[in-house]
Amino acid sequence: MNNIDNILNNYFEGKTLPEEESRLKEYFRSSTVLPQHEIYKPLFIAFDKEKQIAAPVFEIPAEKNRKKPFPIWKLWIAAASIAAVTLLVVTLFPHKNKVGIPSGDYLVFINGNEVTNPQKAQQYADKMFMQADEIIRTSYKPIVEANVIQTEMDADRIFDDLSQKINYIESVKQ
């Protein structure tokens, strides 16, 4: 089980191999999860349900006509321009990782271990905030229901509705 701890530590640091991640998912799906690992179970079950997003495949069209070789001095100018633009982009815009999550947007510590993988940190953060909101929502439900009842049983509104009905009946009679 020491091995599971090591894989878990690597997992939260984003260093695990796909086989190790599969092993973790298998372990958390099994009935042999140790009590000290129970806390991570919902996390892995949730991740397990997620669909893998595959990057679209781009097909490069085959070159029809062979062009003349590009002059070397033009190549140098092109390379210098690309380098300048890259430098400008890197300087002007904040760093974003491959999934588009700015690296400082989420900070997650699970039992003292920092989740350094931004994508996993985001997933965990979203899940935790959702759970907290769910607890609050459940606890406030009776008050929300009481408010609805109070609105429905409002005496002024009931009398208004009744007087409108009486007026309508009287107008029909005449």
Added chain:
Amino acid sequence: MKKILSILFLATVFVAGASAQQLEKLFDKYMEDERFNYVYQKKASMMDRLNDAGNVDVWVFDKSTTSLGRQMLTLNSADKSLDESFTREVENALKADKYEQVSIVRNGKNRVETYEKNTDKGIAKVSFIKNPGNIMVTLNVYAPRK
């Protein structure tokens, strides 16, 4: 006399400044503690908050304001004395930061308390959830309403 008054003024400013951040200090204190879980989100998007909040009334989750960030600290422990001491620390921090209690919901042994205060940054809202063996504190900061 002027010197004494200056020192007193500076001391007052320092004490006020120090006490204004007790809850955030508590987050910093326990974020890397192995008994706790800590989550921080720089700026919750409107979509995140709508997804999280669902259909709950506006007075619980005010959707009209812009989030300036949120953080959460949870303690899952069977140690009753740790639960009690952490609860005391949170209550003292809320008192020191002059949070105003907005609501208390008690359902059996579960208890949800909400607090609010206006800060320089905007409106700070705290939810303090206490269940046996599980304590959760969330701090949401929203931009002031225009």
